[in-house]
Amino acid sequence: MHDLIASPFLEQHLLVRPGTRGGLLLPEPRYEELRHLDRAAPVPSWLADSTREQWPDLDLAGRQAAEVLLVREPSAWGYSRASWEINLGCNLACKQCYLGLKVNSGMPLGDKLNCLKIMAEAGVLWLQITGGEPTIDRDFMKSYAAAFDLGMMLTISTNGTLLWRENLLNLFRERPPYRVTVSMYGASKASYDELTQRDGAWDLFVQGMNAARRARLPLRMSIIVTEDNAHEEQAMIALCESWDVEYNVFTNMTPTIYGGGEVLTAQSKEHLRMRKQFTGCNAGHTFFHTDPHGLVSICKIGRDDQISLPNEGIQGLARLGAIADRLMLRTGGCSGCQLSGACTVCRPLAKHYQEAKAPLASYCQHGQKAKVNA
Incomplete structure (x- = not known):
């Protein structure tokens, strides 16, 4: 198990620590020193000093490099971030969900692990594992552990209703996530259960949040404002602040990934906001998205002309940049x-x-x- 990851990141080299934010820029000679360091040797004194200054609770002095440090190899592919829908199934049925049909299907575990290896080879350092609800997937825990062991900084996007489970909490203690992003659908049982269309969903959400806060998980809330809960927008914000958890507020609903407009009826017209000007993005060039069947697209929205990682392997990514440029026209x-x-x-x-x-x-x-x- 590693405490630190040294990795290329675009044109730079970073030293990051799972479970924490922030990190250190590594000059290329320092990165190369770590890359070629005898794994049985103690960590260099400069590394112990630098990490102690950045993370005072982490003392590396005299510790063996293999015990604490994972060094990611350079990648010729130039990707740095990715998102992965491990499934599309969910234990809730939210009215506004952009995924539309909740089909709990996907790849067998072997293909999942192979896709994760390809992502790591492509250079992905930050990986978002999402769904559907990722924690209901039968292979979530093994997939998460594999991604962590490959040296990725992991964000889990979840509805939080299962975060009370001890097996999940133990997994996150052993292999800390970079962030756990929890969607919030109301500030009361009535509105939460109505929007999610599941009796008892609020109770599970509160139970999950209480457990996650006790475990000191790195939480961030996504407050989803819809027609059903718009009257509780300030109450949701107040609840996040009382929990001392950072949050973002999302008010604009989008069609489903299939182009269906049925979810747009959840839009609170009073909360429809003009978005900021779109000035371009790195989708398809330094970022990509993978669906439950290993089909890669430029992002979660632009799913045309997908590339099959199980069938084409990493070589298929060579076509992604051109696909991105075409889809943005x-x-x-x-x-x-x-x-x-x-x-x-x-x-x-x-x-x-x-x-x-x-x-x-x-x-x-x-x-x-x-x-x-x-």
Whole structure:
């Protein structure tokens, strides 16, 4: 088990510690020194001094390098982050969920582990494991442990309803996550159970949050504001603050990954916000997304022209950059738009809204202007 990871990250080299934020920039000569260090040797004095300053509770003096340090090899592929849907199944049935159908299917464990090895070989240092609800997957614990042991900093995106389970808490104690991001769907049993369409969901959420806080997991809340719980927005914020947990508030609903608009009815019209201007992203170039069947896309939204990791292996990623550039072109209903330079959504997301026949005001400046002038 390692306490530290030394890894290339884009054009730099980092020293990071699982379970914590922050880290150290490593000059390339220092990274190469660690890379070629005899694993039976003690850690260099400069490393012990640097880590003690960054993490006072971590004393490496005299400890064997193999005992505390994992050094990631350079990658020719240039990826640094990825997200992985381990499944699409869920123990809740939230009205606003962009995944649409909750199908609990995916790869056998062997293929999951192989895909994780490919992600590590591609250079992925930060990996988000999501779903559906990832913790209900039968292979979650083995997959999480494998990803950790490969030297990835792990974020778990969860509804939190199972975080009270001792086997999960033991896993997170032994192999600390970088972050646990919990979606929050209400501040009372009535609103929470209504939005998630599951009796008793609120009770499980509170039980999970109490256990996660006692375990001092690195929590971040995603407050989801919808028509059902909009009246509790401030109460949800107050609850996060009383727990001393950081949070983000999300108010804009999106169509399903299949282009379905049925979930848009959950939108609180009073909370519909104009997004910030879209200025580009690294999807497909330094980041990618993998679905439960090992199909890689540029991101969670732009799922066209997927690449099968189980069938093509890492060589398939060579096509991803060109796919990303093509998917970002303003085509279809966005062709010739004179406002495209200041658009607030990327082309793949605009396509989803158009397929869902969503109101123009929910995603487009033209609709917003018409709304203002009405």
